Amino acid sequence: xxxxxxxxxxxxxxxxxxxxxxxxxxxxxxxxxxGKWVILFFYPADFTFVCxxxxxxxxxxYQTFQDLNAEILSVSTDTTFVHKAWHDNSETIKKIKFxxxxxxxxxxxxxxxxxxxxxxxxxxxxxxxxxEGILKAFELHDNxxxxxxxxxxxxxxxxxxxxxxxxxxxPINWEPGKETLKPGLDLVGKI
Numbered sequence: 001x002x003x004x005x006x007x008x009x010x011x012x013x014x015x016x017x018x019x020x021x022x023x024x025x026x027x028x029x030x031x032x033x034x035g036k037w038v039i040l041f042f043y044p045a046d047f048t049f050v051c052x053x054x055x056x057x058x059x060x061x062y063q064t065f066q067d068l069n070a071e072i073l074s075v076s077t078d079t080t081f082v083h084k085a086w087h088d089n090s091e092t093i094k095k096i097k098f099x100x101x102x103x104x105x106x107x108x109x110x111x112x113x114x115x116x117x118x119x120x121x122x123x124x125x126x127x128x129x130x131x132e133g134i135l136k137a138f139e140l141h142d143n144x145x146x147x148x149x150x151x152x153x154x155x156x157x158x159x160x161x162x163x164x165x166x167x168x169x170x171p172i173n174w175e176p177g178k179e180t181l182k183p184g185l186d187l188v189g190k191i
Contacts, residue, residue, distance in 0.1 A: 006113055012040075012127065012135040013111035019073070019099035020083035028073065028099050035131045037070035037156060042114045042125035046078045046086040050146045052093060054124075057149045059095035068156055069131075072098040077121055079104050114140065126152060128159055 004013060016029040030038065041058065043051045058065075058072055065072055074096075078086075083100040087093045101108065103122075109115035114125035124141035136159045141147060158170040161180070168180040 004111065006135060006138065008135055008137070010135060011133050012038075012129045013108075014133075015108045015111065017075075017101045017103055017108060018080050019101045020080040020087065021099040022097070023084075023087075025080045025084075026099070028101060030129070030133065033071050033073075034133060037068065037131060037160065038127075038129040039065065039070055039072045039152065039156070040112065040125070040127040040129065041072055041074045042109060042112065042122040042127075043074060043076050044116075044119075044121040044124070044143050045076055046082050046093075050124075050144070051076075052090060054146055054149075055096060056092035059092075059097065061149050061153065062097050064153055065156070068153070068160065070156055073101055074098065075101040075103050075108055075122065077103050077106055077109060077115075112138075128152075128156060130159065130163060 012030065014030050016027060019026050019028040021028075043054060045051065055074060058074070062072065080102045083102060087096065103109055106115045106120065109122040112125060112127060114122040116123060121143075124143055124145065124147060126139050126147060127135060128137040130136050137155055154175060157176050158174055161170060161176070162168065165180070168182050171181055174180065
């Protein structure tokens with residue numbers, strides 16, 4: 001069976017998985033986060049090099065995401081037991097308060113097209129899903145390139161602004177409080 005094609009403004013692929021969260025193993029599914037923005041944050045593997053820098057920065061900024069009515073779900077092909085061992089042995093990972101999903105079969109990674117078949121790992125992929133479960137943005141990185149939490153926050157803020165202000169759009173480097181655009185014939189050729 002071919003994986004579904006990911007499309008912006010279409011429903012995000014649904015999933016259910018075990019997660020290590022608050023020192024417990026829990027069942028997590030995407031639908032339980034209806035009404036919240038969701039950031040799916042795929043990374044290659046626990047006990048690696050770039051991954052803890054990204055996850056640690058997300059942990060440091062978790063309250064900012066919570067204030068934006070957004071939940072972070074990190075995903076790797078590790079098991080919940082490996083997540084726990086990493087949590088117990090890394091001061092950086094101990095800071096994490098968001099669910100760390102286990103995808104040892106690669107099923108979620110495959111449905112979001114981040115799976116590297118030859119390695120059994122995920123690419124670095126970030127997916128922003130709105131409160132109705134609709135995919136609003138995604139990016140994929142080579143595993144040697146870390147992502148920016150600051151830019152991810154900006155993207156969530158822009159997606160929320162556009163969602164709340166129909167007809168307005170956010171230009172390059174837009175941040176809350178900056179000017180937006182209202183597309184129309186009067187702007188053609190004037191920007």
